[in-house]
Amino acid sequence: MTSFQAMLFVTLICLVAVPVGTAVPYHGKLLGTFTTLAHDVSGTVYAVDNRRLKITGFTYDGTAPDAFFWTGSTNSPSQSGQIIPNEENSRSPLPAYDNRDIIITLPQGTMINDFKWISIWCRQFTVDFGHVTIADNFVAPAEADLGEFSRLAHGLRGHVYVVNAKTFRIEDLHYDGNGPDAYFWVGTGLSPHVNGIKIPNEDGRLTRLYAYNGQTISITMHGELTVFDIDWLSMWCVLARQNFGHVFMPDNLNIPPYVPEVPQTEKNCEAMDDNLHVSWVLGSDYIDLELSGRIDVGEYLSFGISGSETSTRMVGADVTVVWNDRIQGVMAVDYDLNAYAQCSQGTGACPDTMVTGSTNDITDISSLMKDGITTIAFRRKLDTGDANDKVIHTDRDVYSAWSIGLINSNGVVAKHHTVPRGNAKLNFGREAVNNCPSFPDTTLAPVTPWQPILLKGDENNTVFVARIGQAGGRRGYTALTGQVSWGIAWYIDDKLIPVLKLQRGVNYTFIVEGGNDPYQSAQYHPFYITDDPIGGYAQKNVQQRQEVQVLAGVDFDSQGRPYPTTAGRYCEYVSNGVDQSEQSETFDEYFQTLTLECQPGEPAQLNWTPEELGTYYYQCYTHQYLGWKIEVVDDVNKPPQTSTPPVVGGGVTLAVSYLYFTFLCAYGLILLL
Numbered sequence: 001m002t003s004f005q006a007m008l009f010v011t012l013i014c015l016v017a018v019p020v021g022t023a024v025p026y027h028g029k030l031l032g033t034f035t036t037l038a039h040d041v042s043g044t045v046y047a048v049d050n051r052r053l054k055i056t057g058f059t060y061d062g063t064a065p066d067a068f069f070w071t072g073s074t075n076s077p078s079q080s081g082q083i084i085p086n087e088e089n090s091r092s093p094l095p096a097y098d099n100r101d102i103i104i105t106l107p108q109g110t111m112i113n114d115f116k117w118i119s120i121w122c123r124q125f126t127v128d129f130g131h132v133t134i135a136d137n138f139v140a141p142a143e144a145d146l147g148e149f150s151r152l153a154h155g156l157r158g159h160v161y162v163v164n165a166k167t168f169r170i171e172d173l174h175y176d177g178n179g180p181d182a183y184f185w186v187g188t189g190l191s192p193h194v195n196g197i198k199i200p201n202e203d204g205r206l207t208r209l210y211a212y213n214g215q216t217i218s219i220t221m222h223g224e225l226t227v228f229d230i231d232w233l234s235m236w237c238v239l240a241r242q243n244f245g246h247v248f249m250p251d252n253l254n255i256p257p258y259v260p261e262v263p264q265t266e267k268n269c270e271a272m273d274d275n276l277h278v279s280w281v282l283g284s285d286y287i288d289l290e291l292s293g294r295i296d297v298g299e300y301l302s303f304g305i306s307g308s309e310t311s312t313r314m315v316g317a318d319v320t321v322v323w324n325d326r327i328q329g330v331m332a333v334d335y336d337l338n339a340y341a342q343c344s345q346g347t348g349a350c351p352d353t354m355v356t357g358s359t360n361d362i363t364d365i366s367s368l369m370k371d372g373i374t375t376i377a378f379r380r381k382l383d384t385g386d387a388n389d390k391v392i393h394t395d396r397d398v399y400s401a402w403s404i405g406l407i408n409s410n411g412v413v414a415k416h417h418t419v420p421r422g423n424a425k426l427n428f429g430r431e432a433v434n435n436c437p438s439f440p441d442t443t444l445a446p447v448t449p450w451q452p453i454l455l456k457g458d459e460n461n462t463v464f465v466a467r468i469g470q471a472g473g474r475r476g477y478t479a480l481t482g483q484v485s486w487g488i489a490w491y492i493d494d495k496l497i498p499v500l501k502l503q504r505g506v507n508y509t510f511i512v513e514g515g516n517d518p519y520q521s522a523q524y525h526p527f528y529i530t531d532d533p534i535g536g537y538a539q540k541n542v543q544q545r546q547e548v549q550v551l552a553g554v555d556f557d558s559q560g561r562p563y564p565t566t567a568g569r570y571c572e573y574v575s576n577g578v579d580q581s582e583q584s585e586t587f588d589e590y591f592q593t594l595t596l597e598c599q600p601g602e603p604a605q606l607n608w609t610p611e612e613l614g615t616y617y618y619q620c621y622t623h624q625y626l627g628w629k630i631e632v633v634d635d636v637n638k639p640p641q642t643s644t645p646p647v648v649g650g651g652v653t654l655a656v657s658y659l660y661f662t663f664l665c666a667y668g669l670i671l672l673l
Contacts, residue, residue: 034132035130035131038129038130054103058097071118143161165227172214179237184201202218210370212369275293285382293404332365404419456636459503467571472489503635507608530548574594
């Protein structure tokens with residue numbers, strides 16, 4: 001297949017309809033329709049899952065004295081059945097229903113396949129008013145395993161499940177956060193494309209995605225859209241028009257319908273500190289807790305029951321320690337603080353698993369990182385039965401203990417840096433009250449861009465190696481070039497977008513490892529040299545191509561159609577976990593946080609002899625804003641003109657903002673063309 005045919009193929013894929021919602025509402029898997037035997041009983045019954053039933057259009061006149069939803073395992077409805085509580089979980093006789101849609105739940109400990117029928121049954125007169133038969137081989141809806149995201153760019157990985165017709169759960173989600181305009185994205189067709197639509201993040205918002213480091217999240221599509229309307233789920237960069245990874249929807253999904261959650265009582269919340277909020281909701285015999293604070297990866301929050309019944313005391317406390325681990329992801333661990341010391345042989349601030357006779361009793365762990373705030377949720381029994389765990393009382397004030405600190409490299413807490421300044425007590429059984437203020441302003445502090453890098457080439461230095469790497473956040477590509485980055489950029493000889501100062505008339509060799517598979521767009525970056533500061537020759541129309549000059553790396557077929565000539569194997573400098581550009585004062589420091597990953601294959605080679613003085617650019621053929629300058633001079637040792645780099649604040653500088661605006665305008669114009 002030629003490059004032109006490949007591009008045409010991709011274009012045809014993109015010309016598909018945007019999903020707009022299922023014409024017929026999905027209620028679950030059909031069980032059947034009630035037979036109408038008496039009292040105007042009618043309605044259609046669907047299985048929501050293996051315990052819940054949805055009845056649509058349910059009608060019953062309500063005049064029988066002792067009628068119930070009734071189920072059993074005999075061959076037909078009989079008095080040996082049992083009551084199914086109504087939609088309000090009541091076992092009282094049924095009132096009248098007039099074309100109602102309701103959801104009922106089978107008795108505790110039972111499933112649909114334990115029974116053979118669902119009836120509207122009058123116990124007093126032992127009469128069946130109408131029933132639905134359950135097939136012997138009936139398979140109830142259940143969540144579906146879609147497998148792993150394809151791993152195309154920016155460290156994206158994660159295991160995806162369809163929870164119901166509108167909701168996905170993504171486990172162990174990793175993404176470096178470097179895409180400038182990335183969203184969860186759905187659509188129809190053979191692969192992700194620009195005609196998809198955004199869906200909300202785990203917070204229900206249509207905002208740009210930031211880094212994930214092993215979290216488990218759930219995302220739910222808005223409106224009438226369901227999984228039956230789409231062919232794929234992707235993480236997609238709108239600005240760069242790039243797919244970072246995706247999963248496909250299989251045919252014939254047997255999944256639960258989307259059932260909106262009944263609004264829960266507002267959570268309790270108390271601020272322990274400016275940087276630690278504790279929220280909770282009581283269950284029947286457990287408590288769901290959330291700890292929120294502004295912490296970095298490897299920094300912990302802890303909260304629990306004090307070691308004293310009359311004051312806040314750390315020694316003797318029973319706490320849960322939560323943090324995001326660079327390797328293991330989100331962690332929530334039961335701790336026994338039996339001594340004011342580092343844990344050693346079960347003594348000190350120790351995980352329960354390191355204390356004889358104790359276990360980790362923390363379950364249902366999840367986390368969210370948003371606007372610099374980490375929230376980690378978990379569940380614990382009020383009384384775990386563990387001798388080293390304290391009972392959480394709900395009928396009185398209870399003194400609590402908490403701290404913030406760092407996790408050692410061995411995964412155990414180090415000494416805290418923040419602790420209570422007085423006594424802290426809570427009543428876990430109180431009426432819900434939210435006493436937590438907003439966290440402080442999350443605007444990022446100003447950072448200083450990295451110094452520009454200059455590489456010289458002359459008759460003694462003629463070979464350069466070009467690979468792909470991370471763009472360096474606010475300190476890197478955008479700050480150095482004043483142009484918008486989409487998260488990756490060219491690295492020349494292990495340096496992020498250096499200025500190449502080359503001597504005229506010398507033949508140079510570029511060893512290129514930017515990817516050679518046009519079907520993996522996010523990893524396909526043919527190298528070329530041009531006078532165009534934007535790049536992305538493949539994205540330009542005929543008129544735009546006439547306005548720029550290509551000096552090397554692009555050829556034309558017999559019909560004048562361009563194709564790249566320098567596309568070797570793919571090598572990328574990837575972040576070791578969450579990108580560390582914000583914390584790295586110099587590029588050399590940042591480079592130590594990257595790892596080079598290369599796919600099998602051979603590099604490509606580009607030879608070029610610059611003949612004319614001037615400013616040129618090394619670029620990516622398929623994507624814009626990946627490369628930077630080449631200065632062709634007669635004397636490479638002539639001192640360059642330098643200037644002090646600007647300080648980049650919480651956003652970009654005014655100049656960068658202007659260029660960004662200009663870019664968006666041009667980008668929109670290109671789309672219109």
